[in-house]
Amino acid sequence: MTINWLSLVIGVVIGLLIMGALVWLMMPSMMLVRHKTGQGYGDVLAKLNEILSKKGDWKVVHTNDYQQTTANFAALEKVCSVNVCNLRYAARILDEDGNRGVTAFMPLSLGVYEDKHGKVYISQLNVGLLGMMFGGTIAKVMKMAGKDINEVVGSIIALK
Template identity: 35%
Template sequence: MIEFGIGILAGVLLTGVVAWLVLPGMMLEIRESPYDTVEETCDRLADTIEDKGWSNQAVRDMNASMAKRGVEMDRPVRVVELCNANHAKAVLNASPEVSTMMPCAWGVYEGEDGNVYVSGMNMGLMGQMFGGTIAEVMGGTVAEDEEEMLDEALSRKANARSTHSLREPDASRGAPQGDGAMSDASTDLDAADDASHTAR
């Protein structure tokens, strides 16, 4: 009986260790971009988001934001935000506490090998962890939509259609062009942050 109990305990501990090691990697999905630069990749993602009926609320230039605080980053990093109002409403009506994880976003960055990568949360797995409406919306429809958008934006066919030149800034999105520019939403946040520091 004691040996049986020890065996169960060992199994539980082993499962916990495996989950601890494996889950972090499962929560993030990383794809290599077929485009040469972070900016080109962000442009293609932003266009695809809008084409699919979602909203690209901002493309946040993390390098420029850090530089305002006197911090220089080694490689370019951007955050591409995307939102679907109907999906957001369904989730927030059921579980407003998950607003801390919204809107959805993809990270776009240059890797150590010089190639460009796109990272995102594994929405299917995350939805399953929460269950209920979150599993139905975020783990279902949202996960499917994001997969479709990434497939299209980062496909070789899409790359072949690209002119390999940056498009003109879209005033409705405030898309950044290079390290010195920020989206409108990012600029507003930085301005608010500066004001709060001044007030203190």
């Protein structure tokens, strides 16, 4: 049996292109997840603060109110990002010099926004998936952080 090397190479290249296209198309929905809440904007923010204050080592660092800060440029519905941090997790990651580049996306943020129809959503980064791209301590810690954030968001969207 002879192998047609040209056919093999073409097949591998086509397979890689198809795989790359699928990853390109699927990655946004895998990395950024949004949940409809069934509650009011203010209620979601209050609940988020309440739940995080009870979840050990987590705290709300800051809330960015984009409706207010962009008022000179656009009339937006209610929209904010809530910066949240687990100081114990942050310390584990930042303890290693090589990990400090991830400060570019620290602290974690949750988006809370109201659409044009008055529906309120929470959006979140898939922290566990993001961490897998880095490996090592970052992957381990971000997996735990992702689990915690999923629990917080899950408890909010479970409320009706």
